[in-house]
Amino acid sequence: MSRPIRKRVMLILLSVLVAAALVYSFLPTALPVRTAVIQAAPLQVIIEEEGETRVLDNYVISSPVTAFIRRIPWEAGDAVEQGQALVQVEPPRALLLDARTQQEARARVQAAASTLQRTREELPAAEAAARLAARELARTETLFRDDIATRQMLDAARTTAEQANAALAAAHALTATARAELAAARAALQGGSEGSAGQPVAEVLRAPVTGRVLAVHRRSEGLVNPGEPLLEIGDPGRLEVWTDVLSQDAVRIMPGVRVLFDQWGGEEPLEGVVKRVAPFGFTKVSALGVEEQRVTVVADLLSPFERWAHLGAGYRVLSRFVVWEDDAVRQAPAGALFRTQEGWAAFTVEENRAVRKTVTPGRRAGLVVQVRDGLEEGDVVIVHPDGSLKAGMRVRAQPD
Structure with missing residues (x-):
């Protein structure tokens, strides 16, 4: 090849390389994006609020x-044990009852006797309800073992039996309380009668249930008024959790909803179930000074007592109400979806280019959302797409 021809070929090649470099320099660069893969995984829709433990049945001891x-x-x-003497009471010292006061004292004795009679008459009904609930629980357990009854039916039967037993225990406690009030009323009448003022007869207020002293409201001796709290007694082994939730969340919480109690001091969350939702709300001012409508939700603890034996009344817990859950839900990061005029959409990555797809979202749970339609398992979506991203643009996935 002659020298002029080689020179011409070299110029042509150089021109082609320069042109290619210019074309490449003007090509749009790939936009770096963060991506995620659509997958099926368990999903829970949870409402979280701080709650407080309370004794299921607490009794205030007072003089009638x-x-x-x-x-x-x-x-x-x-x-304390049921029937154990708690407080010694006497008629007011150096105080004689006049005719009118004696008549009032007799009326109090009659009222206390009537209350005791009423509580005694209510005991058979509570005992019958407890026996019926126990039989229903045994029947449901048999049906559950035969795969006829569902887990929900078994849980409902257990809850009904526990409530019936609690009502029976409360009926016994009310009877014991009424008996103690009758004794105190009789002591007040006898102690204020003539001939007994110089030798006051001491009576006792007894524990209506077996449990522990929760609070001591009065310690020193002296005169007390009717109904003045002296002691508070309850069983700290029977706790319930009170949680004030926003009213818009309360409408999604029903009796029987599963609850997880976290941040109570133990390593594992405690299991619970919603017992009742208050039918009325109240106004509460938040820490930011915003007025909120709240509704009280009461839940029972289902975890074994041994796991939360050191949990007491008035303790803080984080109540997590599971209002919906599924074991296999097609889901995407909430940041991958964005609103359009037609509804919701997302960008997927196909052959290093952004492809816009219309998406039908479902339930939301924190940072993820259920995908009903528009995306399939294994699709790669762009998380938090930039405002300049358009369909068809070249993209490059950034490492996390």
Whole structure:
């Protein structure tokens, strides 16, 4: 090849390389994006609020009449047995009852006797309800073992049996309380009668249930007014959780909804179930000074007592109400979806280019959302797409 020809070929090649470099320099660069893969996984829709533990049944010990009490030796946390003497009460010292006061005292005795009679008459109904609930639970357990009854039916039967037993225990406690109030009323009448003022007869207020002293409201001896709280007794082994939720969340919480109690001090969450939702709301001011409408939700603890034996009344927990859940839900990051005039859409990555697809979202749970239609498992979507991203643009996935 002659020298002029080689020179011409070299110029042509150089021109082609320069032209290719110019074309490449003007080509749009791939836009770096963050991506995620559509997959099927368990999904829970949860409502979270702070709750507080409370004793299921607490009893306030008080004198039904004006009386003189001895010093109360009990401390919060002390164990008491049903029927154990708690407070010694006497008629007011150096105080004789006149005819009118004696008549009022007799009326209180009659009222206390009527209350005791009523509580005794209510006991058979509570016992019958407890027996019926126990039989229904046994029948449901048999049906559940035969795969006839569902887990929900078994849980409902257990809850009904527990509630019936609690009602029976409360009926017994009310009877014991009424008996103690009758004794105190009789003591007040006898102690204020003529001939007994110089020798006051001491009576006792007894524990209506077996449990522990939750609070001591009055310690020193002296006169007390009718109904003045002296002691508070309950069983800290029977707790329930009260949670105030937003009213718009309360409409999605029904009795029987599963609850997880977290941040209570233990390593694993505790299981619970919603017992009741208050039918009315109230206004509560948040920490930011915003007025909110709240509704109280009461839930029972289902986890074994051994797991939360050190949990007491008035303790803080994080209540997580599971209002919906599924084991296999096609889901995408919530940041991958964006609104359009037609509804919702998302960008997928196909052959290193952005493809816009219309999406039908479902339930939302935190940072993920259920995908009903528009995306399939294995699709790669762009998370938090840039405003300049358009369909057909070249993209490059950024490493996390």
